[in-house]
Amino acid sequence: EDLYEYTVKTVGEFKYVSEVGDVLLTKDDRQQEQARTSKQLRKESSRRTGGIIYLRDIAEVRESIKDATGRSRYNQRESISLSVFPQSGSNLVAMSKLVRAKLKQIEVKIPKTVNVEIIYDQSDFIKSSLHNIYFDATLGGILSFVIILIFLKDLAAALIILVALPISILAALSMMYFAGISINTMSLGGLALGVGMVVDNSNVVLEGIFAYLQKHPDKSKKEIIYEATSRQVVSVIASTLTLIAIFLPFIFVSGVAGQLFKEMALTITFSMVASIAAALILVPRLALNLDFERYKKQDTSMKILDVFPPMLTKFLAAPRGKTWRFLYGYLIIGLILFMFIPKEFMPKLDERRFTLNVTLPPQTTLKVTTDLGKKIENYLFSVPEVKNVIVNIGSSGEDIGAEVESLGMNQARIIGRLKKRGRSTDKIVAELGEELKHWRVDQMETEFITQQGLFGSSLGSSAGLTIEVKGNNLVELEKKSTEIKNELAGMPDIYGIKTIPSQLVPELKLDIQRERASLFGLNVQDISATLLAAIKGYVATKFKEREDEYDIRVRLRPEDRSDLSRMGELTIYSPFGRNIQLAQISDLKFVKSLPEIRRIEGQRTYLIMANTGKGFSKTVARVKKAINMVISPDDNVTAEITGEMLALRESMNSAVFALALAVVIIYMILASQFESLILPLIIMITIPMGIIGGVYALFFSFNSINSVSMQGMIMLIGLVVNSGIILVDRYKIARTEEPGRDLVELVIECTVERLRPILMTTLTTILGVLPTALAVGSNATAPMAITIMGGETFRLVLTLFFVPSAYLLIESAKKRD
Structure with missing residues (x-):
């Protein structure tokens, strides 16, 4: 025995629940027992008869279910809901696949009477968006190929140009990999938008080869290809550089918009760089395999090409003051529109899903919140577009961490999933908001969330409208905030109004008299611990059954803790051996206090958030008037509209700066390419033509001006100058080759000669983005595509007439000088 050491383990676990009641209690304080001598304890033990107290003598020991702190319902039936959240930076689509695979393994172990269903998967919207972009890009490529085939009237030539498309996309994907850009909605959207653009350079080069072949049929094939391609180098590089240059200002676009569109800008830039190599190297090499003898005899005439020359001749012969009035009117009307x-700030994507957060007064019980949730649930099922309804009230009460928001028993989260067809989500949500107004539930606050996908959290708030009311006096802040909230409640286009901090929270306040408490050996910590154990309960230990553990919670009976007015009768045991009532050492009173005091830039702030219907800018104007009526300049309170309005203002300011910077960069590129300060000005008259064309397209398609459409206008600056570059470059080369020829005849001939490539490049761009433009509501880049389509369409018509007119005007002015 002296050579070994043994571990002594004391086992005192409960084996049965009934054993908990056998726990022995004593009236003596432990500290007093430790102070007594063993002789005194033996004397007292011999005198103690019948003084043994067991836990079962003063308490009821029973098995029970933990107090419910939440409810979950699915399609009007009780359910258990489980939410899975991805970690920051993780791939949501990959996580969804793993969860689904794991569920299949678990379903084997679950009874057949239990139905497991995935009621919402955010990755579904992402996969649907990516699928739509794939489809739009493919369809855009097919439409571009059809246009090329119609103009060239030859399958082999059309296929040569089409080769540039997959090569440019593959090269762009390779550069995306090295740049660390993932395949997402914005990067793929950039590839989809660039489908029609990447073939433009190849169009220009191949059409130039055919045009040179018609003029010089006696030259050899290699000479024709070399000399024709050499003529197009300047225009191809200049037009591509101007398009790439417009993406440089995207670096300076601040906020969320800059982060979102930076990847799109880089993707398009990569594909355009690859298209230069494809046009100047690959297309000439593949053109060597064409049968030039057949092309010399081929009839390439088209009706539109025959109609255009007399129209242009008549336009240039008319007085410039008369013809240019049309352009002035076009621009002025566009500015008015x-x-x-x-x-x-951002376009609204209809995900066919919405979330309604309901907050009742803090003292609201779980039953009251549940009844209201059922009422809303029943109303939603009367709406024909509603497919499923999920209601979550409160939470499990477990510690789920700060990353996941938990609900109180006075809060409900209602998620509605809609059928694919029917009225828009915004209309249904607006109707629900009006219906909840009519219910007149006291102190109910609602919050609607309709954006969960791409732009769901871009504003940091689910509400489109946020008002910051700032001041130092909390009473005055609360008063003015309530007045503004009441004004908003009377506006028909505003619903889901919520204030932060919310209404005053009632609470039982305990003012402890420290001096009296110290006389009994009590401190604030002892009193707080006693109160917590009495009301909420104290987990003394755990009961273990096989591998499961259950809390053993000690607390007062429901009848003893349900009446807050009796809290003063609560007994606290003093270390000096006396029982003290709480009312003897403290003052109890009911008060109302703020749940939080929020500060922004060092000032106390109330936030008023609300959802708005259509016409956000008009609604903001009405809200500003209401604020000015409530808050006067003499008040010590200020109010400012933030949220989407602030983001919109920042986005517009940065977009205007990006537009101006893009114009300057393009002018510098053109001036260096043409070695002239005047010729770039002729080309740049196409910029207002294109931008105003985009405005017309947005107006007639009932779309809004937002960050996405503004990026489309920036892209238009680089696109619309391409035709002007092709024309002016051709004019310059022709004047060098034929200096003594009549200028008007030369301009008309060169414009007609370049009409085919201009039509081909413009139509391939327009049809390339057409599928994306038609996907309004499901594709985030649809407003951008609509802007590009409108700008390119109007610019095409105006460029063919006004660029020749402007060139003649400048040249005639030079002669006069």
């Missing part, structure tokens, strides 16, 4: 187009 710009003022009437609604403006918002």
Whole structure:
């Protein structure tokens, strides 16, 4: 025995629940027992008869279910809901696949009477968006190929140009990999938008080869290809550089918009760089395999090409003051329409899903919140578009961490999933908001969330409208905030109004008299611990059954803790051996206090958040008037509209700066390419033509001006100058080759000669983005595609007439000088 050491283990676990009641209690304080001598304890033990107290003598020991702190319902039936959240930076689509695979393994062990269903998967929207972009890009490529085939009237030539498309996309994907850009909605959207653009350079080069072949049929095939391609190098590089240059300002676009569109800008830039190599190297090499003898005899005439020359001749012969009035009117009307187009920060994507957060007064019980949730649930099922309804009230009460928001028993989260067809989500949500107003539930606050996908958290708030009311006096802040909230409640286009901090929270306040408490050997910590154990309960230990553990919670009976007015009768045991009532050492009173005091830039702030219907900018104007009526300049309170309005203002300011910077960069590129300060000005008259064309497209398609459409206008600056570059470059080369020829005849001939490549490049761009433009509501880049389509369409018509007219005007002015 002296050579070994043994571990002594004391086992005192409960084997049965009934054993908990056998726990022996004593009236003596432990500290007093330790102070007594063993002789005194033996004397007292011999005198103690019948003084043994067991736990079962003063308490009821029973098995029970933990107090419910939440409810979950699915399609009007009780359910158990489980939410799975991805970690920051993780791939949501990959996580969804793993969860689904794991569920299949678990379902084997679950009874057949239990139904497991995935009611919402955010990755579904992401996969649907990516699928739509794949489809749009493919369809855009097919439409571009059809246009090329119609103009060239030869399958082999059309296939040569089409080869540039997959090569440019593959090269762009390779550069995306090295740049660390993932395949996502914005990067793929950039590839889809660039489908029609990447073949433009190849169009220009191949059409130039055919045009040179018609003029010089006696030269050898290699000479024709070399000399024709050499003529196009300047225009191809200049037009591509201008398009790439417009993406440089995207670096300076601040906020969420800059982060979102930076990847799109880089993707398009990569594909355009690859298209230069494809046009100047690959297309000439593949053109060597064409049968030039057949092309010399081929009839390439088209009706539109025959109609255009007399129209251009008549236009140039008319007085410039008369013809240019049309352009002035076009621009002025466009500027007027710009003022009437609604403006918002981001386009609304209809995900066929919405979330309604309901908050009742803090003292509301779980039953009251549940009854209201059922009422809303029943109303939603009367709406024909509603497919499923999920209601979550409160939470499990477990510690789920700060990353996941938990609900109180006075809060409900209602998620509605809609059928694919029917009224829009915004209309249904607006109707629900109006219906909840009519219910007149006291102190109920609602919050609607309709954006969960791409732009769901871009504003940091689910509400489109946020008002910051700032001041130092909390009473005055609360008063003014309530007045503003009441004004908003009377506006028909505003619903889901919520204030932060919310209404005052009632609470039982305990003012402890420290001096009296110290006389009994009590401190604040002892009193707080006693109160917590009495009301909420104290987990003394755990009962273990096989591998499961259950809390053993000690607390007062329901009848003893349900009446808050009796809290003063609560007994606290003093270390000095006396029982003290709580009312003897403290003052109890009911008060109302703020749940939080929020500060922004060092000032106390109330936040008023609300959802808005259509016409965000008009609604903001009405809200500003209401604020000015409530808050006067003499008040010590200020109010500012933030949220989407602030993001919109920042986005517009940065977009205007990016537009101006893009114009300057393009002018510098053109000036260096043409070695002239005047010729770039002729080309740049196409910029306002294209931008105003985009405004017309947005107005007539009932779209808003937002961050996405503004990026489309920036892209238009690089696109619309391409035709002007092709024309002016051709004019310059022709004047060098034929200096003594009549200028008007030369301009008309060169314009007609370049009409085919201009039509081909413009139509391939327009049809390339057409599928994306038609996907309004499901594709985030649809407003950008609509803007590009409108700008390119209007610019095409105006460029063919006004660029020749402007060139003649400049040249005639030079002669006069």
